[in-house]
Amino acid sequence: MIILSRILATEAGFDALLLPYRERADRIMVGMNVFLLIVCLLIAPYRNTYAAALLIGLPTLALAFGLMRSQPGALITRLYMGCAFMAYTGLIIHQTGGDIEAHFSAFGLIGILLYYRDWRTIAAATVFIYLHHLVLGYVQTLGVPVYVFDEPRFWTLFGLHVAYFLPFVGMMGYLAIWLRREGYESCQVIDLAEQIMQGNLMENPIPEGKLREMPLIAAVLSMKNRLLDLLRVMPVPAAVIRIDNQMIVSVNEAWQRMFGSRARYGLRFSDCEIWSEPHVWHDLMVRLQHASDKLLDKVEVALSDKDGLPILCELSLILHEDAQPVMAILTVEDITQRRRTEQIMQNLAYRDMLTELPNRVSLHDGLECAFKAWHEKAQPFGLIMLDLDGFKPVNDTYGHDAGDEVLQIVGKRLMQINRGNDMAARLGGDEFVVLLNGCVDVAAATAAAQRAIDAISQPLYLRGVAGEVKIGASAGVTHSSLDAPSIEGVFKQADEALYISKSNGKNRVSVFGAGQNVDMDAHS
Numbered sequence: 398m399i400i401l402s403r404i405l406a407t408e409a410g411f412d413a414l415l416l417p418y419r420e421r422a423d424r425i426m427v428g429m430n431v432f433l434l435i436v437c438l439l440i441a442p443y444r445n446t447y448a449a450a451l452l453i454g455l456p457t458l459a460l461a462f463g464l465m466r467s468q469p470g471a472l473i474t475r476l477y478m479g480c481a482f483m484a485y486t487g488l489i490i491h492q493t494g495g496d497i498e499a500h501f502s503a504f505g506l507i508g509i510l511l512y513y514r515d516w517r518t519i520a521a522a523t524v525f526i527y528l529h530h531l532v533l534g535y536v537q538t539l540g541v542p543v544y545v546f547d548e549p550r551f552w553t554l555f556g557l558h559v560a561y562f563l564p565f566v567g568m569m570g571y572l573a574i575w576l577r578r579e580g581y582e583s584c585q586v587i588d589l590a591e592q593i594m595q596g597n598l599m600e601n602p603i604p605e606g607k608l609r610e611m612p613l614i615a616a617v618l619s620m621k622n623r624l625l626d627l628l629r630v631m632p633v634p635a636a637v638i639r640i641d642n643q644m645i646v647s648v649n650e651a652w653q654r655m656f657g658s659r660a661r662y663g664l665r666f667s668d669c670e671i672w673s674e675p676h677v678w679h680d681l682m683v684r685l686q687h688a689s690d691k692l693l694d695k696v697e698v699a700l701s702d703k704d705g706l707p708i709l710c711e712l713s714l715i716l717h718e719d720a721q722p723v724m725a726i727l728t729v730e731d732i733t734q735r736r737r738t739e740q741i742m743q744n745l746a747y748r749d750m751l752t753e754l755p756n757r758v759s760l761h762d763g764l765e766c767a768f769k770a771w772h773e774k775a776q777p778f779g780l781i782m783l784d785l786d787g788f789k790p791v792n793d794t795y796g797h798d799a800g801d802e803v804l805q806i807v808g809k810r811l812m813q814i815n816r817g818n819d820m821a822a823r824l825g826g827d828e829f830v831v832l833l834n835g836c837v838d839v840a841a842a843t844a845a846a847q848r849a850i851d852a853i854s855q856p857l858y859l860r861g862v863a864g865e866v867k868i869g870a871s872a873g874v875t876h877s878s879l880d881a882p883s884i885e886g887v888f889k890q891a892d893e894a895l896y897i898s899k900s901n902g903k904n905r906v907s908v909f910g911a912g913q914n915v916d917m918d919a920h921s
């Protein structure tokens with residue numbers, strides 16, 4: 398009983414999968430029936446068998462048409478088609494006096510077998526071809542001369558038929574089972590290959606076990622498993638996305654760890670809760686469609702991780718247009734940490750860590766640009782070199798930390814008074830520089846230096862220090878119009894002017910080349 402139900406279940410599986418083959422076979426069989434009916438009608442004048450050809454041939458064909466339309470590929474249709482084919486062969490055999498009987502039937506059976514890949518069709522057709530002798534014999538006893546049972550050698554002939562046909566039918570039965578299995582396997586392989594091409598590696602439509610013994614399926618399964626393993630062990634989060642409906646069809650473990658249920662298998666990718674902006678995915682798709690090799694590599698996008706926290710990611714996206722539906726494979730790399738480290742490195746290289754102002758290196762770069770713009774486009778610039786007055790006593794009295802705080806406050810004040818395209822930098826110690834891009838003349842630079850001194854000289858309040866702390870600054874100014882020969886020359890000019898300020902009593906602005914007499918006293 399169990400064995401029988403298992404056989405029936407297997408048959409149902411084969412039937413379901415081979416349906417496309419069999420629906421096609423129905424059409425071929427009906428076409429064949431039409432052809433055989435025409436043959437019957439062509440033979441009719443010679444044997445005067447019009448009545449038989451029309452009475453048997455036409456209803457047989459009509460029923461074949463009906464079944465093909467109402468039950469395409471169904472077992473009942475297949476059984477009928479096999480028998481109908483035999484009815485025509487029987488008709489032709491008897492119209493021709495039985496000359497071509499065995500060959501004709503045999504070829505017919507081979508056709509049915511090849512088209513339907515079903516042993517039941519062969520069995521039904523065989524039973525039918527044997528039975529027709531009995532049926533026709535019976536019918537013909539009703540009036541028409543009996544030529545089957547009247548034949549004195551009937552049983553001898555019958556025995557010969559059986560002896561010839563049974564091994565033949567057995568062989569074809571075996572072939573039908575074998576073909577059915579092969580057809581089933583190729584259907585499964587196509588199905589599996591389609592799923593793989595569509596990127597669906599997670600689902601396993603084929604039960605493991607017996608079917609794995611089929612070599613084609615085993616080969617495709619192992620290919621699929623290798624792809625799956627590759628995807629799984631990839632440290633980079635990866636997903637396969639169908640483009641037509643935007644469904645996620647596969648994700649790897651790294652992906653699951655990064656996005657959790659926010660972008661899981663089966664979700665519409667554009668609806669996943671990982672996008673910082675709703676249109677990002679759409680924009681990426683548009684760019685991908687226009688990319689010459691259908692690859693977008695290392696596109697920086699802000700996303701949300703599985704906890705909804707913002708992460709900066711680099712996406713690589715490749716489109717597979719050779720598969721239907723079109724697929725895209727997406728890999729995501731979280732570069733938040735990398736960007737942070739790069740920012741720190743950048744800061745270390747170009748910023749003064751204490752005041753967060755640009756450092757000497759940045760200033761040099763800035764001055765290089767200003768120098769070039771002056772020489773190439775006559776865009777003027779000014780440079781102020783500042784040195785704090787009375788800074789050492791702060792350090793000595795309140796400690797190094799208080800000194801640091803003073804430097805930080807000075808840095809902030811310089812930034813506050815800066816115009817947009819000016820650059821305030823710390824050279825080191827208590828020395829600061831302000832590069833005034835676009836500063837029209839010496840007078841404007843001098844005024845800016847004075848503003849800087851005024852800002853620095855405002856009272857300071859330090860943590861842990863009672864009362865206010867006073868600090869001052871001296872400034873040396875130069876301007877592009879003073880024609881320094883080089884960047885170093887510009888520095889030197891400002892430094893010399895600063896030296897004059899310091900020498901002349903501090904807390905003042907001096908302009909390079911103006912001599913001591915033109916030193917401007919600062920407001921006290």
Ligand SMILES: Nc1nc2c(ncn2[C@@H]2O[C@H](COP(=O)(O)OP(=O)(O)OP(=O)(O)O)[C@@H](O)[C@H]2O)c(=O)[nH]1
Nearest residue numbers: 784785786787788789790792797798800801826827
């Ligand atoms: N707290 C602190 N002190 C620093 C730092 N860099 C340099 N200094 C100190 O700053 C002081 C600079 O010396 P000076 O320029 O002679 O100090 P000053 O009292 O302003 O002297 P004048 O410039 O002649 O007015 C030294 O005592 C350095 O040790 C720093 O990053 N933090």
